[in-house]
Amino acid sequence: MAREGLTINPAKTCQPIGAMYAALGIHGCLPHSHGSQGCCSYHRSTLTRHYKEPVMAATSSFTEGASVFGGQANLLASIETIFSVYDPQVIAVHSTCLSETIGDDLQQITKKAKDDGKIPDGKYVIYASTPSFVGSHITGYANMVTGMAEQFAVSTGEKTEQINIVAGWMEPSDMREIKSIAGLMDAKIVLFPDTSDVLDAPQTGKHEFYPKGGVTIEALRSTGDSKCSLALGCVSAEPAAVALDKKCKVPFETLDMPIGLSATDRFIMALSKAAGKPVPASITADRGRVVDVMADMEQYFHGKKVALFGDPDQIMPLTEFLLDLGMKPVHIVSGTPGNRFEKRMKEILERAPYANFKNGGQADMFLLHQWIKNEPVDLLIGNTYGKYIARDENIPFVRFGFPILDRVGHSYFPSVGYSGAMRLIEKILGVLMDQQDRMALEEKFELVM
Amino acid sequence: MDTQNISLLEGREKQVYEKRAGGAEVDIACDKTSLSGSVSQRACVFCGSRVVLYPVADAIHIVHGPIGCAAYTWDIRGAVSSGPELHRLSFSTDLQEMDVIYGGEKKLYKSLIELIDQYQPNAAFIYSTCIIGLIGDDIEAVCKKVAKEKGIPVLPVHSEGFKGTKKDGYKAACHALMTLIGQGSTEGISKYSINILGEFNLAGEAWIIREYYEKMGIEVVATMTGDGRIDAIRRSHGATLNVVQCSGSMTTLAKDMEEKYGIPFIRVSYFGFEDMSKSLYDVAQHFPDRPDIMEKAKEIVRDEIRKYYPEMQKFKAALAGKKAAIYVGGAFKTFSLIKALRTIGMSVVLAGSQTGNKDDYRALKEMCDEGTVIVDDSNPVELSKFILEKEADLLIGGVKERPIAFKLGVGFCDHNHERKIPLAGFIGMYYFAKEVYESVMSPVWQFAPRKGGKR
Numbered sequence: 087m088a089r090e091g092l093t094i095n096p097a098k099t100c101q102p103i104g105a106m107y108a109a110l111g112i113h114g115c116l117p118h119s120h121g122s123q124g125c126c127s128y129h130r131s132t133l134t135r136h137y138k139e140p141v142m143a144a145t146s147s148f149t150e151g152a153s154v155f156g157g158q159a160n161l162l163a164s165i166e167t168i169f170s171v172y173d174p175q176v177i178a179v180h181s182t183c184l185s186e187t188i189g190d191d192l193q194q195i196t197k198k199a200k201d202d203g204k205i206p207d208g209k210y211v212i213y214a215s216t217p218s219f220v221g222s223h224i225t226g227y228a229n230m231v232t233g234m235a236e237q238f239a240v241s242t243g244e245k246t247e248q249i250n251i252v253a254g255w256m257e258p259s260d261m262r263e264i265k266s267i268a269g270l271m272d273a274k275i276v277l278f279p280d281t282s283d284v285l286d287a288p289q290t291g292k293h294e295f296y297p298k299g300g301v302t303i304e305a306l307r308s309t310g311d312s313k314c315s316l317a318l319g320c321v322s323a324e325p326a327a328v329a330l331d332k333k334c335k336v337p338f339e340t341l342d343m344p345i346g347l348s349a350t351d352r353f354i355m356a357l358s359k360a361a362g363k364p365v366p367a368s369i370t371a372d373r374g375r376v377v378d379v380m381a382d383m384e385q386y387f388h389g390k391k392v393a394l395f396g397d398p399d400q401i402m403p404l405t406e407f408l409l410d411l412g413m414k415p416v417h418i419v420s421g422t423p424g425n426r427f428e429k430r431m432k433e434i435l436e437r438a439p440y441a442n443f444k445n446g447g448q449a450d451m452f453l454l455h456q457w458i459k460n461e462p463v464d465l466l467i468g469n470t471y472g473k474y475i476a477r478d479e480n481i482p483f484v485r486f487g488f489p490i491l492d493r494v495g496h497s498y499f500p501s502v503g504y505s506g507a508m509r510l511i512e513k514i515l516g517v518l519m520d521q522q523d524r525m526a527l528e529e530k531f532e533l534v535m
Numbered sequence: 536m537d538t539q540n541i542s543l544l545e546g547r548e549k550q551v552y553e554k555r556a557g558g559a560e561v562d563i564a565c566d567k568t569s570l571s572g573s574v575s576q577r578a579c580v581f582c583g584s585r586v587v588l589y590p591v592a593d594a595i596h597i598v599h600g601p602i603g604c605a606a607y608t609w610d611i612r613g614a615v616s617s618g619p620e621l622h623r624l625s626f627s628t629d630l631q632e633m634d635v636i637y638g639g640e641k642k643l644y645k646s647l648i649e650l651i652d653q654y655q656p657n658a659a660f661i662y663s664t665c666i667i668g669l670i671g672d673d674i675e676a677v678c679k680k681v682a683k684e685k686g687i688p689v690l691p692v693h694s695e696g697f698k699g700t701k702k703d704g705y706k707a708a709c710h711a712l713m714t715l716i717g718q719g720s721t722e723g724i725s726k727y728s729i730n731i732l733g734e735f736n737l738a739g740e741a742w743i744i745r746e747y748y749e750k751m752g753i754e755v756v757a758t759m760t761g762d763g764r765i766d767a768i769r770r771s772h773g774a775t776l777n778v779v780q781c782s783g784s785m786t787t788l789a790k791d792m793e794e795k796y797g798i799p800f801i802r803v804s805y806f807g808f809e810d811m812s813k814s815l816y817d818v819a820q821h822f823p824d825r826p827d828i829m830e831k832a833k834e835i836v837r838d839e840i841r842k843y844y845p846e847m848q849k850f851k852a853a854l855a856g857k858k859a860a861i862y863v864g865g866a867f868k869t870f871s872l873i874k875a876l877r878t879i880g881m882s883v884v885l886a887g888s889q890t891g892n893k894d895d896y897r898a899l900k901e902m903c904d905e906g907t908v909i910v911d912d913s914n915p916v917e918l919s920k921f922i923l924e925k926e927a928d929l930l931i932g933g934v935k936e937r938p939i940a941f942k943l944g945v946g947f948c949d950h951n952h953e954r955k956i957p958l959a960g961f962i963g964m965y966y967f968a969k970e971v972y973e974s975v976m977s978p979v980w981q982f983a984p985r986k987g988g989k990r
Contacts, residue, residue, distance in 0.1 A: 092646035093602065093629040100603030118572070122665055122696035124579025128607035131934045140915060140938045144574050148697040153669065160571045167572030172916070183601045184665040184697060187635060218601035219630050219666075291944045291984030293919040421602075447629070471609070 094452035095471065097395050098421025101216035101226025103129040104255065104322075105180035106143055108230035111253075111261075111279025113300030114175030116168055117143040120161055120190065121182025136489040137258075137285045137497050142295055144168055144177075148184060157190045158198070165199045169206055174296065175303060179213040180230060186217035210303065212237045222422040223488075224322050224397050227255045231279060231326040238303060239310035241334035248312040249360050250336065251277045252326045254319025254343050254399040255488065256502060258282040258299075263500035264318075264344075267354070270369055273361035276305045276312065278326075286497045310334035314360050318353070319343045319399030320426045342430075343399045344502045346407020346510065347376055353503075372504040379511055384412055386518060386535075393417040393458050395468040396487035398427040398445065400501075404467065404486070405441075406434045407507065411514075413465070417457040418443035421450060451475065465518060482517035486510075550911040552896070554903050574914045576862070576935055577889045579696035581664055582608075583704020586952070587784050588660050588692065588711065589622055590614035590735050591763035595656040597626040599643050599674060600664030604696075605629075612952040614735045616762050617742070621656055630666070640672050647681045647689065657765035658688040660711060665696040688765070690714055701864075702783060702890050709788035712759060712768060716792065719766060721773025727822050728754035730774045730798075732789055733781035734805070734959070736761025737952065743960035744805055747815060751831040753822075759785065772796040776821050778803055778814070783865040783890050804867060805959035806967070807875030808843075812836045839961035846965060847879065850972040855880030857975055860927040862913055862936055863950050866891030866899060872931060872950065873902050879968045884925035887913050915939055929975050944985030946974035 102119060106129045109117035119126035126145035133141040144167075146152070146160040161179065168177055179192055192213035199205055214233035216226040231252060251268070253261055262282040268275040283299025309315075309330060315338035317327035327338035339360075344353035351373070358365050380387075390413045394401055398420050408415045415438060420427055423446030435441045442457055455475050458466075466476050469487040476483035490496050500506040519535055526532070585608050588596065598605035605627030616622065628634075628642050647659060659681070661674055674691045682689040690711045694704050729748060734741045741761035748755055757763070757771035777789045777800035789800035801821070803814030815836060819829040859881050861872050866888040873883050886899055887910035899909055908921050915935075922930060922943055930940035933951030940947040948970050950958065956970065957963045 089649055090645045091628055091642035092597075092649050093605070093627045095609070095625050096602050096606050096627060096629070098602060099606035100601050102603070116574075122579045122581075123575060123577050123700075124582045124696045125603070127576070127578040127582065127935075128603070131611075132607055134935055134938060138938055140942060141935075142574055142915060144572050147571050147573070147575065148665075150698055153697055163570075164572030167570060171572075172574065182665070183603075183630075183635075184669070187666045187669045217632070218603050219632050219635050222602070287942075289942060289944065289983050291942075293915065293939050293942045295916065447631075 089448055093448060093450050095450050096421055097419050097450050097454070097471075098222035098224075099132075100183070100218035100223060101221055101229065102180050102182050102218060103132060104223035104226030104228070105178070105214050105216045105230035106130075106141075107133060107255070107281070108227045108234070108279045109178035109180070110141070110284050111281040111300055112176055112178065112234065112306070113298075113302045114296045115178050115300065116172055116174040116176070118164060118168065118177050118179045119143060119145045119182060120157060120164075120179055120192065121146060121184045122148045125182050132489055133285075135491045138494065139285050139287060140293060141285075144172070146185070153184065153188055156188055157185050158195050161190070161192075161195050162199055162202070162204060165204050165211060169204070169209060172295065174209075176210045176212060178230060178233070179211060180216045180226065181214075182216070183218035186215065186219075210238075221424070224255055224399070224422045228322045228325045231323065232329045234278060234306055235309060235326040236329045236333060238306035239330055239334050240307045241310040244311060245313050246308070246311045247274050248308065249273060249275045249357070250309045250312045250315035250327070250330065251275050252315055252317045252323040253277055253279060254317070254322035255397055256318070256343060256400070257500070258284065258286040258497050259500040260502040260506065263503045263505060267369065267503055268357065270366050271357060271361060271363050273357055273363055276309055277301065278306060278309070310336065312336055314338060316341055316353075316356055316360065320430065321398045321422065321424060323399070342403040342406070344506075345400060345403040346507050347373075347380070347410050347504075348406055349403035350503055350507060369504070376504050376507045376511070379508065380411060383511070383515055386515060388412040389414060390465055390518065391416045391461070391463040392465045392467060393454060393463045393481075394466070395419040395451065395454055395472065398422050398424070400487055402427070402430050402434060404510075405431065407510065409434070409437055411511075414438065415441055416461060416463060417441070417454060419449045419451075419454045420445040423447065465514065467514075482521040484510075484513045484517055551917070552900070552909045554900055554905055554907050554909065574916070575912060576914060576933075577912055578701050580699050580701065580704040580707065581662060581694040581696045583701035583784070584662060584692045584694035584708040585704070586612060586735070587705055587708035588760060590616070590760040591658075591660070591765065591768070592616035592622045593619040593656060593764050594658040594660055595621050595624075595626060595650050595654055596660045596662065597628070597646060597650060598662045598664060599628050599639065599667055599672070600630055601666070602627050602629045604662070604664045612735070613737050613955070614761060615739050616736075618764075621654055626650060635666060635670055638670055638672055639667070640674075640677055643672065643674065644677050644681065647677070648685070651681070651685045651687065656687065658690065658715065660690050660692055662692045662694050664694070668695045668698070688715055688718070700890065705784040706787050709785065709791065712788055713791050715765065715768045717769070717772050717796070719769030721770050724756055724770070724773035725754040726775060727752060727825060727828065728756050728774045729776045729778050729818060730756050730771045731758040731761075732777050732779040732800070733785035734758055734761045735781075737954055738957040740805070740957045740959035740963065743957055743962060747835055747960065748818065750835055751815065751819060751828050752825070753818065753828065759788070772798065774798060776801065776818065778818055780804055781865055781867065783867065802867070804871040806868065806871035806963065808840055808878060808961060808964050809874050810871045811959070811961055811964065812840075843961055843965040847968050850968040851878070851880045853972060853976055857881045857928040858884045858926060859929040859931060860885035860918070860922050860925065862887045862910070862918060862930070862932045864889050864933070866895030868950065869899060870902060875964060875967060878964070879971065881929070881971075883907055884927050885910070885918075885921045887911065919943060929971060944980060944983045946971065946977065948974060
């Protein structure tokens with residue numbers, strides 16, 4: 087089917103939800119959606135379905151009046167209401183297609199709120215422009231993380247030993263893992279944003295409006311004095327590192343998100359180098375175990391064809407990992423537009439000239455399904471929406487990415503680092519072998535695999 | 536923030552009411568838009584239209600706007616179909632910056648042509664999202680043009696998110712349905728016939744209800760919109776009576792059909808033994824010249840209750856004296872839930888809705904026990920506060936309320952889009968009691984700190 091205008095079954099969603107997710111990674115922050123009530127409701131519902139956690143965010147609740155006269159009055163009223171009733175440390179405002187089209191200027195409105203004394207002492211309002219008709223949820227995430235860096239970082243002129251790690255869009259479990267790796271290495275880091283202990287909070291008998299996790303304002307302010315930044319993901323993390331460099335002269339290095347063996351190797355080496363600390367024996371042993379399992383099970387991976395879809399910073403290193411495992415990533419789709427994806431994928435796929443990949447307009451699940459029908463695969467990896475294709479085509483399916491609406495685990499077990507690589511191996515092998523067992527003829531049904 | 540000692544959100548006093556002996560008359564200021572800056576559980580106009588029309592399974596539903604609105608509403612509602620499943624796909628014009636500047640009409644036109652050629656639907660619904668009104672796309676014109684070229688109804692749904700509340704979205708959806716109604720032939724439709732309105736076939740509920748009516752000897756012309764079909768909707772003006780559930784969403788349509796086609800309507804609810812029985816009797820009463828219909832209704836009620844009553848006593852014994860909080864979309868549903876909970880020995884300590892009107896809240900007050908809190912358009916802080924204060928054991932709500940209940944150590948029942956089992960009909964009451972029982976009595980609570988961490 088030739089298509090010009092239409093997107094069928096998208097492999098992306100809109101900017102504001104990314105901004106909301108990023109803002110939840112600041113301690114004591116209430117994300118605020120400057121637009122219609124529905125946007126906020128949809129984002130909260132989607133995040134709740136993915137995390138099985140309460141997600142708090144406020145909305146400007148636009149009405150027809152706001153669309154004629156501009157949303158300034160709504161936002162100013164919102165800021166007042168929020169500080170007096172919900173008492174956050176920070177309000178992180180993001181725009182929507184509606185407020186962007188009307189032409190609301192968030193910078194000017196937040197300045198006016200400050201000038202009018204609507205922002206109490208010691209409290210903050212930050213903002214990010216996140217028009218839904220540009221980019222994707224990943225763009226919105228990157229914009230809000232950039233907003234954090236730009237609007238909080240302060241340069242005192244004295245550099246510290248601290249390293250900034252800018253997290254690309256990853257799970258709370260991943261952020262926890264990155265902090266744990268840095269702890270093992272005795273590297274002093276500040277990770278931002280940080281949704282661990284926010285969106286994976288324990289059951290306590292209370293509804294904590296502001297759970298204990300999240301990067302603190304103090305830590306965000308200190309990022310301006312850090313000796314360097316590591317940005318984990320060229321699409322979702324790098325823009326914040328660039329902003330820090332511009333504002334506070336913090337040099338940065340952009341890395342792939344540490345998913346799989348090679349990308350984790352590069353991350354560990356870069357962190358070790360930046361911190362001036364050796365790689366501890368325990369990390370080396372973790373790596374050894376991953377390589378051991380890869381060797382033990384190589385026959386099950388070899389030559390298996392894979393289709394994958396999702397967000398660029400996650401599927402680029404995942405593609406590399408699949409190649410490291412001896413698998414063949416044949417179809418790759420990402421709804422997020424931008425040429426960084428194409429450039430990096432070309433590098434990674436030098437070993438795999440057979441692969442189809444596309445991102446941006448019409449890079450959707452319909453296209454992926456067409457490709458799979460043309461050239462069938464042994465494995466599908468992606469978010470929950472892959473389940474229709476997996477069922478139609480009887481393909482083993484590993485859930486990975488955002489959103490995952492029908493399984494748990496992603497917020498508790500990391501995909502990054504060597505433990506993440508181990509988990510991916512386990513998941514991939516699990517579905518491949520289950521399929522082999524299910525489809526095997528009686529005489530080929532094996533006990534030992 | 537300590538949610539146990541908070542006061543009400545300023546400006547919300549008029550949307551919260553506590554029933555006390557000799558207390559003031561209920562005068563909830565509902566029908567008002569949410570306060571800017573509140574963490575409201577409400578949605579928008581688009582959401583209202585989308586949920587009402589979504590179950591029409593042989594039409595394509597195309598969301599005209601940036602990608603989000605289509606992405607967030609992709610197959611999230613378990614409205615099942617017995618045949619085509621076009622409604623489970625997500626179609627979007629995915630508007631980009633250039634479209635916002637130059638307009639999206641061409642893109643919409645092309646998308647519609649591509650889609651209709653590919654899927655051969657019986658109709659197309661085109662939802663306008665927030666910015667469509669602002670950029671000035673004339674979707675009426677595009678719809679007319681495509682309808683003419685392709686020979687199927689192409690219906691604009693004016694659902695710009697900010698142009699009102701979810702209720703206005705219901706109206707826009709009803710308006711689109713009204714355009715279809717009257718286009719089909721009513722030949723062969725029985726005099727003893729109804730349309731089922733406001734039943735969305737979540738987890739197959741419409742099938743259960745339809746079967747009861749058919750057993751009574753009544754022809755069901757169309758269900759709107761559960762397991763919906765364009766042709767059935769087009770000839771639904773041939774029915775003798777409209778039976779309206781979920782009054783919030785479909786009363787507009789029932790009134791319009793009454794005015795234009797002279798079809799009377801009754802309001803019913805299919806939740807709980809009491810209301811379910813009444814909805815069969817009320818329909819039977821409409822056909823007094825056929826006493827056999829009433830006889831059959833009585834027989835169904837008798838058989839069904841006999842089937843499930845003994846099992847229910849088991850649940851009731853365990854649940855007696857437990858307290859429930861209800862926060863759902865429509866107020867009418869709250870009435871049924873209060874009665875259904877009483878059947879299993881539970882009392883209601885909090886009753887609220889997103890979209891109730893003054894009459895609803897007045898009726899709610901009549902039904903509730905003393906001390907019950909009644910809220911309109913509530914928020915998580917308020918809900919947590921009242922659940923803890925009133926020591927509820929169960930919350931009935933939707934997706935955003937579920938994790939709040941669990942964090943508080945309180946059982947939960949989804950009475951919204953995400954129900955996985957039918958809750959309507961006699962069998963639905965059994966499932967409802969079972970689900971409530973399983974959640975309230977779950978062994979997990981022995982490990983979980985409850986009620987504010989105190990026990």
